[in-house]
Amino acid sequence: MNSILLYALAGVGLFTLGLYALIVHAHLLRKILAINVMGSGVFLVLVSLGGRTPGASPDPVPHAMVITGIVVAVSATALALALMLRVQAKTGQTLLPEERLE
Amino acid sequence: MEVAVENMPWGVMVILLPLAGALVCFLWPRRSVPLGLLGALGVVACVTGLCWQVVEQGAQRYTVGGWGAPLGIDLYADGLSLLMLMMTAVVGLGISIYSSGYFEHKTAVVFWPLWLFLWTALNALLLSADIFNLYVTLELLGLSAVALVALAGGADALTAAMRYLLVGLLGSLCYLLGVALLYHSFGSVDIAILAERMELSPAVWAAVGLMSAGLLLKTALFPLHFWLPPAHASAPVPVSALLSALVVMASFYILLRLWLEVFPPGAAAAGQLLGLLGATAVLWGGIQALRQTRLKLLIAYSTVAQMGYLFLAFPLGTSFAWKGALYLLLSHAMAKAAMFMAAGNILRFGGHDRIADLDRVAQRLPLTLAAFSLAGISIMGLPPSGGFIGKWMLLDAAFYRGQWWWALILIMGGLLTAAYVFKVVGYAFTQAEVTHEASRVPAGMEWTALVLALAAVLLGLFAPWPLALLDIGFPFSGGCAE
Numbered sequence: 001m002n003s004i005l006l007y008a009l010a011g012v013g014l015f016t017l018g019l020y021a022l023i024v025h026a027h028l029l030r031k032i033l034a035i036n037v038m039g040s041g042v043f044l045v046l047v048s049l050g051g052r053t054p055g056a057s058p059d060p061v062p063h064a065m066v067i068t069g070i071v072v073a074v075s076a077t078a079l080a081l082a083l084m085l086r087v088q089a090k091t092g093q094t095l096l097p098e099e100r101l102e
Numbered sequence: 103m104e105v106a107v108e109n110m111p112w113g114v115m116v117i118l119l120p121l122a123g124a125l126v127c128f129l130w131p132r133r134s135v136p137l138g139l140l141g142a143l144g145v146v147a148c149v150t151g152l153c154w155q156v157v158e159q160g161a162q163r164y165t166v167g168g169w170g171a172p173l174g175i176d177l178y179a180d181g182l183s184l185l186m187l188m189m190t191a192v193v194g195l196g197i198s199i200y201s202s203g204y205f206e207h208k209t210a211v212v213f214w215p216l217w218l219f220l221w222t223a224l225n226a227l228l229l230s231a232d233i234f235n236l237y238v239t240l241e242l243l244g245l246s247a248v249a250l251v252a253l254a255g256g257a258d259a260l261t262a263a264m265r266y267l268l269v270g271l272l273g274s275l276c277y278l279l280g281v282a283l284l285y286h287s288f289g290s291v292d293i294a295i296l297a298e299r300m301e302l303s304p305a306v307w308a309a310v311g312l313m314s315a316g317l318l319l320k321t322a323l324f325p326l327h328f329w330l331p332p333a334h335a336s337a338p339v340p341v342s343a344l345l346s347a348l349v350v351m352a353s354f355y356i357l358l359r360l361w362l363e364v365f366p367p368g369a370a371a372a373g374q375l376l377g378l379l380g381a382t383a384v385l386w387g388g389i390q391a392l393r394q395t396r397l398k399l400l401i402a403y404s405t406v407a408q409m410g411y412l413f414l415a416f417p418l419g420t421s422f423a424w425k426g427a428l429y430l431l432l433s434h435a436m437a438k439a440a441m442f443m444a445a446g447n448i449l450r451f452g453g454h455d456r457i458a459d460l461d462r463v464a465q466r467l468p469l470t471l472a473a474f475s476l477a478g479i480s481i482m483g484l485p486p487s488g489g490f491i492g493k494w495m496l497l498d499a500a501f502y503r504g505q506w507w508w509a510l511i512l513i514m515g516g517l518l519t520a521a522y523v524f525k526v527v528g529y530a531f532t533q534a535e536v537t538h539e540a541s542r543v544p545a546g547m548e549w550t551a552l553v554l555a556l557a558a559v560l561l562g563l564f565a566p567w568p569l570a571l572l573d574i575g576f577p578f579s580g581g582c583a584e
Binding site: 097 | 238257272286289
């Protein structure tokens with residue numbers, strides 16, 4: 001197994017881990033972090049597969065995509081955190097209603 | 103003069119103009135309503151220009167900044183994207199006029215920039231020629247839509263917006279992982295290049311699965327629809343209208359593009375599965391709509407059902423079926439926007455939207471009830487509405503392919519729709535036990551709803567022209583299409 005495949009598989013692993021956390025955890029901050037872990041996994045897959053021909057210089061296009069992706073992820077996280085604070089201010093809880101323990 | 107109009111890059115203007123409008127509205131909040139309306143009119147003019155250009159000169163491709171594919175970003179306008187852009191322009195103009203009377207100044211200041219940003223993202227999405235650009239526009243669309251839902255400010259709206267955001271991000275990340283796999287397999291993200299190089303491999307199947315799952319989540323196909331009713335019902339009325347009419351169809355459009363042009367042929371089993379999910383959505387959404395006691399939730403569940411119809415085209419796969427589904431999508435967008443606007447008028451008038459307590463709305467808001475009923479006619483699929491043409495084409499394709507069971511779903515879905523529309527109309531004629539004080543509804547809001555509902559019905563009478571438009575650039579000839 002070469003190192004590139006290892007990185008790509010690690011990316012898929014992070015994605016799966018994030019997905020699991022997103023479903024299992026009720027706290028909104030954990031959900032937002034889980035989404036970020038999933039995003040990092042996808043970025044890792046993109047960047048590592050960019051170097052798929054051994055010896056040659058890596059393909060720059062996936063790197064450009066990842067930079068765009070990071071910009072999107074940062075803005076989405078900012079919006080999510082702001083929304084989370086508003087939800088907490090209004091309901092007193094950082095949970096979605098369906099996950100509240102009665 | 104004519105040469106200038108001919109060579110104008112209308113496709114780029116369609117994206118730049120609402121973006122500029124959003125920025126101006128943001129920087130000059132005191133004038134945001136007239137500036138926003140001006141921006142909306144400008145977008146409609148640009149879409150008209152693009153329509154003229156595509157009809158005269160055929161499908162258009164723009165290389166933005168002079169950098170062509172595979173490195174740069176291409177914009178591509180064929181009949182399919184043009185028709186979607188035109189529909190967005192018509193519904194968007196209606197929503198703009200409606201909102202100018204709906205919002206108070208404090209909310210309007212935030213609404214206009216966000217709405218124009220959303221329009222920018224939507225137009226860019228419809229013109230994108232590569233799958234990565236589609237990801238970026240999908241995210242922009244999602245972020246502005248979430249912010250608009252949160253605009254209502256109550257606990258319901260905020261939690262619905264939060265759920266909508268998490269679901270949306272999950273969907274786009276699945277899509278992006280698929281993009282990574284496709285780029286790895288073929289070294290390009292351009293749709294045309296991908297279509298040429300497409301070969302089957304496990305990585306491609308994984309990509310198809312991931313991208314479809316992400317997009318289905320965003321299109322709210324049963325059983326992934328759980329987030330839609332609360333988000334669409336708790337948002338301010340113009341936002342509900344634009345979410346149900348325009349935003350859900352964006353992810354459907356991407357799925358359709360990929361299915362028609364990029365994904366490998368031979369996905370017949372997957373098509374049957376999508377058709378089955380669509381059929382379940384039609385029945386489940388219809389039954390849920392019938393059970394609702396609040397008007398806005400009823401309309402939101404009706405959206406779940408109507409999205410299901412679109413997926414009945416996937417197992418059929420003929421170009422006739424695709425066109426039928428698209429025609430259904432067009433008339434649904436107009437009718438659903440009109441329906442939400444009518445619900446908004448009723449809400450403004452009586453201060454609530456409990457269906458059982460609608461107090462003689464038919465006599466006191468005749469224009470609004472006419473709009474609701476006309477929109478209902480199109481959503482039920484009665485002739486001569488646009489919904490009828492779409493359903494007729496799907497029926498025809500179902501019998502042509504010998505898959506008559508889809509016809510059964512179409513008819514049962516229509517009956518369910520009729521049941522919930524008549525339930526509302528029935529209560530609107532009778533006197534309620536609790537009478538309520540009525541407040542005035544601006545005439546502009548009533549007329550906008552009526553005009554959009556009329557447009558949905560008239561769409562059935564002028565069907566040949568839009569259907570011919572769809573053939574420009576042959577979007578239905580490659581990939582899985584027959």
